[in-house]
Each structure stands twice: as structure tokens, then as C-alpha cells.
Amino acid sequence: MHIVACIKQVPDPSQARIDRETGLVIREGVDKIINPYDLHALEEALRIKETKGGKVTVLSMGPASAEQVLRDAIAMGADQVILLSDRQFAGADTLATSYTLARAVARLEDVNLVICGKQAVDGDTAQVGPGMAAKLDIPHITQVRKLRELTEDKLVAEKLTDRGYEVVEVPLPAVITVVKELNEPRIPGLRGMMRAKKAEIPVWGPEDIEAEADRIGLKGSPTQVWRTFEPERHRKGEMLEGTPSEQAAALWQRLRSL
């Protein structure tokens, strides 16, 4: 089996702080990590390899610094990693990202399954997995929480729905996106970390994946950020003063009359 996991480098959400004066995000000193959902994608890929044999390839598109998450992937046990990095890839929206990753998958040999995280916590769109599947013209299953049955050419999986779950069967190759309930990602061992430290990280550009220039990066992105702004905060509320008991009494007096 050849399994591909797609991982994205994101700012650590637990370190996000807001500047009180400007209301903007403070970015200095915020570490970059593997998108948390993608750890589960990678973990599942490794588990499949361990039980069925085969190979795990990990893809990431991002700036040169995204190399670090691929080293982390090697430390966890990935066989092959590829960094998609080039100025022309920059500014990609989810359509251009889906296209770029799909082109890279198409360059790899005999891929049976592509695993993505449910969503990336920086943009939270959850669009790249299904978008890639559409570009590859293969089926997809979103929000997978359990793989029930997997062979070279068929997958049966449980997918979360709004009211429970569904058991879905698709022919392979396919793309799945995974949720946290799926597994517990491993902590890399010392040997893996040594291997990761020494590894050469191959970098692919548009030519390596035979990408059309006007379908990648900013040029290939139909959506544009037109403007960014701070949200309006208009409601002028009443502050309730006093000791906790007085505050509680004042609040209950107002709420009970509603």
C-alpha cells in the first residue's frame, strides 16, 4: 500500500494572544506546529503501513520553513517527504492548494489512499481534502473516525455526521479527512529524531509537478482577500458592581424579569 498524508504548518493556536490596544493577533514568539488534525492523518498512515506493509509519503506545501513539520513527520516514521515550496505557490487559496497537492499526488506512484486532517486550524475551511479528491477525480470521505476495512482497492469507514455516523464504502484510490477520535498520535523516538535531523528534505516546484502556472498560488486563486478589519463592538452594556453576592443579586434581579 502507498499512503500519502498531507500536513500543513500552522501557528500554534494555544499560543495565540491578542494585543489589547490594537485588538490584533500577536505573532512574535508563536511557534509553528503541525496542524493538530494532520498528526492524526499521519498516525493513521503509519498504522496502515505497519499492519499491511507498504510506504508512507508525506506532502506539505508552504514556505521553506515548513521543512520543519516534514522533519517531524520523518521522526514519527514517514518513509518519504516532499516539500512543495516556490514563490509561485504563494498566496494560494483552497482551490489552488487542492490543485497543487493533487498534482503532487499524481506524480507519485500507485497511491492507494490520501489522508488529510479534517481542517487546518489557521483557516478552518476543511476544503482542501474534498477539493483534492475532485481534482484527482476520485471519491472522498470527510470526518472519518474509524477505518473498518481496508484492502488494496476498497475502504469501509465510519464518518461523523451531524447526528451520528455513517458507514461508507468507497473504491480506492480515495481521499479521506480525519477527526481526532481516530487515533492517538505517537511521540517520536530517539532513532526517528536522529534520522529526521540528518534527512535531506526534497523540495518540489511547479515544474516538478507539471503544474500550469495560472492554476497555482495567487494567480490560481479565484478568491481574494478584499479587506480585513476589526469587528464592530457596539453593544454598550451595564456593568454590575459590588461584592460577588451583590453582583449576583443584581444580575438575578435583571434576568428573572425577562
Next chain:
Amino acid sequence: MEIRLLADKCTICGACEAACPYDAVAMGADGPELSEECTVCGACVEACPTEAIYIAGEKASPQPEPRDAAGDVWVFAEQREGQLLDVVLELLGEGRRLASELGVSLACLLLGDSVDHLPQELIEFGADLVYVGSAPELKHYRDDLYAQVMEHAVRQHRPAILLIGGTANGRSLAPRVAARLETGLTADCTGFALDEDGNLLQTRPAFGGNLMATIRCPHHRPQMATVRPKVFPKPARQPGREGQVIALELPELVPWQRILEVVEEADTGPNLAEADIVVAGGRGLGSPENFRLVEELASVLGAAVGASRSVVDAGWVSYPHQVGQTGRTVAPKIYIACGISGAIQHIVGMQSSDVIVAINSDPDAPIFSIATYGIVGKAEEVIPALIREIKGSSSQ
């Protein structure tokens, strides 16, 4: 389109670096340098006090689609077991407003089997036209067939705007169809407007902080967006309203998936989305033990329990309780936020509540700016006092 610098005007003040939401500006000795992460969003242009930064050139677009100025506004009418989801009606309210402003029709795309009773309901909630794709294979939602039919219908009828509810199904369907149609898709929008050219301005929270972004898709059609349930109010029904029902010509359906089992799990406790009162807790409670105070207050009030993402991530309470952009959107009569800072991703999930109460030890917490009643204090002191107060008054 690219960012350019007038070096003689630049004072190397660093305002652009601080303003960049993508962390793409680094201040060098001769002025700002841009990294690959730049998306030409223009935040630095606005921030620059000396007007040293500008955007050059119009964005090149790959073969602009012939723009249908008169394309309609569409809403995907997701149904379950022959019942329309509330988010469809909410989108009809918003779609009606956009269609009227553009002077076009509001249409629904309804897929299913034996759904003849639904078009009239859609029309009474504001649709002018309902395209119905009916086949036994379309009875339940399926990614493969629904995507095929939606793509086919869009290619045939060329809507200008396509709105889809941000349900589990909608969020799986929309990106597949958008990628097939090579058009833009904006996830989890919280507001829409139109620019002078009739482009849809799609606003959503962004960058993991207190910032909103407005997204445009000027050169591709349809302009697609998903919207979470409860973001927009449900419009009033107009009984007897008239509209047109049109049978869709279906493409050849190529099934890929087999749905082997559909399991519904019973919701436990008061339903967050429907509750009149929600008591929600955040990281300010300090510990999972203190979070039990929130649950106690909720039970005294007969309320549902909500939570910020921080405490869900920390495992104090399970994900179905999360309120916000990546959790549920709620609009109860009373929302009591305990130890929640009020990050934009949380606020977009509860700001339409009638009355918002904030209990927070930091007088400058952003949550106070949207609160109807604010209490500066320690949640672990105020909540027990409030519980005593409620119990005392009910025993009188």
C-alpha cells in the same frame, strides 16, 4: 497584482510588519521585505502612515468566465428524511435580500426522492424558482451523486451566487463542486454584501485572532459560500406565495460510494442549538473542577452547557458543547459567558443571543464589549453566589 514600496517615503517604522495578518513582512535595513506568505491583502498598505506602500497591477485571471451579469442567486435546499433543514430557510432570507438587490431571481436546488411537498415550502420562505432533481438514488445525501448533479445543474443554469449550509454534508459537498467548477468558495461566512459591480462580498473571521476578512471572487462564477446554521435569522413564512417548480434534467449518475449504515446517536441533555438559556465556560475557570460550577448553574436554570474551544481542547468538556466558528452557533434568549475572553471565533457563535452576560476577572476582556450585563469578578465566586440567589428566590 503585487505590493510595491516607494523607498524614499519609507521611514522603516514597522507599522506594516505589525499589521500583516499573514506574518509575511520582515523589516530589513532598507524597508519591508515580503515573504512567500504574502497574499497581497493590502493590510500593510492601509497601515503605512507615510503612504510608502501600494498595490500595483490588476490581478491576472485565468480565462475569465463570461460573467453572467444576470445570474440568479441559488440556495442548496438540503433535506433530511424529506424535511428541510433550518439553515436552508435562514439562507433563503439572506438570499432573498441579495437577489432583490441584484434584481435577479432566488432559486433553490432541491435533491431527493419523493420531495414534492418541499418546493411550496421553499417558495413560501422566499424562493422564486425551485429546481428539483428527483431520483431514488438521491433519497439520502451522498457526496458523489449530489456533487455530480449540483455541478451539472450549475453548468446548465449558471447562477451567479450559490449558498450552501455549513452542515457536515454541505462542507463535504461544496468544496468538491467548487473544485470541479474551478471557482472560489468561502467557508463559514458570517455576513454578505454586494460591491458596486455586483460582486458578492463574503465576510468571515480570519487569522485566528480578532480580525474579520472580506473575501471576493470577482472573476469566477458562481461565487460559492458556506454558512453555519443559526448565523442568519429565519425569515417569516408567506403562506400562498407563488413560484415556479422546474424538474432538473439529471446527468448520468455514477455511483462511487455505498452507504452501508446510517446511525443516529441520541443527543443527551438540553440541546445547545435549541436551548433558551446557555451557560458557557472558558479557560478562565482555571480547572475542570471549576467547570462543574458552570454545569451546576446550567442545571439550576434548566439551561444547556456551552464551552469555548480552549476548554474543549483541554478535555474539560466534550466537543458537542463547543460554541463558535468551529463549534455550534447559538442564539438563545440568555447567554452567560463565564471565564471566556471573547475571541472573535467564539463571538461569531453567540453574538445574536438576546441577552449576553459576561463574568470575567479582567475588566478589559473583549467579551464585555458585547455584553448586556457585565460582572468583573472571579467566576468561582460569582457563580456560587448566583446559584444561591436563584435557589433562594425560587424557595420563597
